[in-house]
Amino acid sequence: MSTTDVPLLEIDGLSVSYGKVEALHGFSLRLSQGQVVTVIGPNGAGKTTLLAATAGLLPSRGTLRLDGEPIDRLTVEERAQRGLCLVPEKRELFTTMTVEDNLLLGTYPRVLRRDRHPSDGIEQVYALFPRLKERRRQEAGTLSGGERQMLALGRALVGKPRVLMLDEPSLGLAPLIVREIFNVIGRLRAMGVATLLVEQNARAALQASDYGYVLETGELRMQGAAQALADDPRIVETYLGLGRAAPEPTPR
Numbered sequence: 001m002s003t004t005d006v007p008l009l010e011i012d013g014l015s016v017s018y019g020k021v022e023a024l025h026g027f028s029l030r031l032s033q034g035q036v037v038t039v040i041g042p043n044g045a046g047k048t049t050l051l052a053a054t055a056g057l058l059p060s061r062g063t064l065r066l067d068g069e070p071i072d073r074l075t076v077e078e079r080a081q082r083g084l085c086l087v088p089e090k091r092e093l094f095t096t097m098t099v100e101d102n103l104l105l106g107t108y109p110r111v112l113r114r115d116r117h118p119s120d121g122i123e124q125v126y127a128l129f130p131r132l133k134e135r136r137r138q139e140a141g142t143l144s145g146g147e148r149q150m151l152a153l154g155r156a157l158v159g160k161p162r163v164l165m166l167d168e169p170s171l172g173l174a175p176l177i178v179r180e181i182f183n184v185i186g187r188l189r190a191m192g193v194a195t196l197l198v199e200q201n202a203r204a205a206l207q208a209s210d211y212g213y214v215l216e217t218g219e220l221r222m223q224g225a226a227q228a229l230a231d232d233p234r235i236v237e238t239y240l241g242l243g244r245a246a247p248e249p250t251p252r
Contacts, residue, residue: 006032007030007031008031008033008067008162008163008194009029009030009031009084009196010030010066010068011029011050011054011063011064012028012065013027013061013062013063014026014027014028014053014054014060014061014062014064015027015061015062016046016058016061023218024049024053024060024218026062026219026220027046027050027062027218027220029196032194033162034189034191034192034193034194035189036195036197036208036209036210036211037196037209037210037211037213038197038199038205038206038209038211038213038226039199039213039215040200040205040206040212040213040214041215041216042216044217045215045216045218046218047198048089048168050215051088051167051196054084054086054165054196055079055084055165056071056074056078056079057076057086066079066082066084066162071084080108080112080159081113082162083109083161083163085109085161085163086165087152087153087156087165087166087167087169088152089167089168089171091148091149091152092152093140093152093155094140095140095141096139098138098139099132099135099139099143100136103151103155103158104119105155106155106157106158106159107119108159109161121159122158124158125157125158128187129150129151129153129154129184131147132147132150145172145173149169149173149177149181150180150181153166157188157193161193163193163194164193164194164195164196165196165197165198166185166197167198169199170200178204182207185197185208186208202240203240206226206230206235207230210226211224211225211226212229214235
């Protein structure tokens with residue numbers, strides 16, 4: 001599916017403070033249906049704060065719109081009901097519950113929307129992650145780190161989100177599992193899911209994305225098409241390492 005020029009999620013002038021410390025200052029972003037947008041930056045740049053504020057977990061200043069409608073004053077539950085879903089870095093699974101029960105909990109936004117068949121997305125998740133189907137009767141706490149990330153992502157997907165926000169989905173995972181997670185992100189794009197990705201693995205994030213933002217000390221430093229950012233010598237040196245020669249700077 002091709003992306004559309006009409007933003008599904010609009011963030012304008014978003015600012016977040018922890019006491020007197022401003023962690024995010026005047027950040028703006030656009031995300032369209034079927035588009036993958038990534039936000040990269042060093043630790044402490046404000047990336048997780050951005051996702052938490054967008055999900056409604058932190059108080060913020062600025063404007064948030066979903067499909068053109070303001071969501072600034074909506075609760076976390078109301079934003080989830082509208083189709084905004086966050087997969088946090090810590091995954092936050094119910095470890096003493098089975099894989100399938102964790103997935104059933106993920107259908108809650110669809111229950112709120114009075115969907116007649118809220119659990120029909122579970123088989124789709126099993127198709128994306130066959131290992132979860134094999135382990136559907138296991139307690140979530142017995143899964144490997146990669147399987148837990150698959151379950152966290154699957155639990156979000158059964159709610160049929162319109163905007164999926166992923167906080168460090170590759171953190172602590174083996175390269176093979178990281179590749180699998182990013183392959184799924186590509187498949188979600190084809191399904192029309194809009195994905196906002198926060199990721200320390202800048203190379204993998206830019207390869208999987210259409211557009212990127214660079215956040216440093218709470219402020220936007222750069223933005224542009226993901227491939228253009230991946231080729232920019234400043235990004236290569238700072239975030240991608242010096243494993244290859246930096247291209248000549250592109251006139252801006």
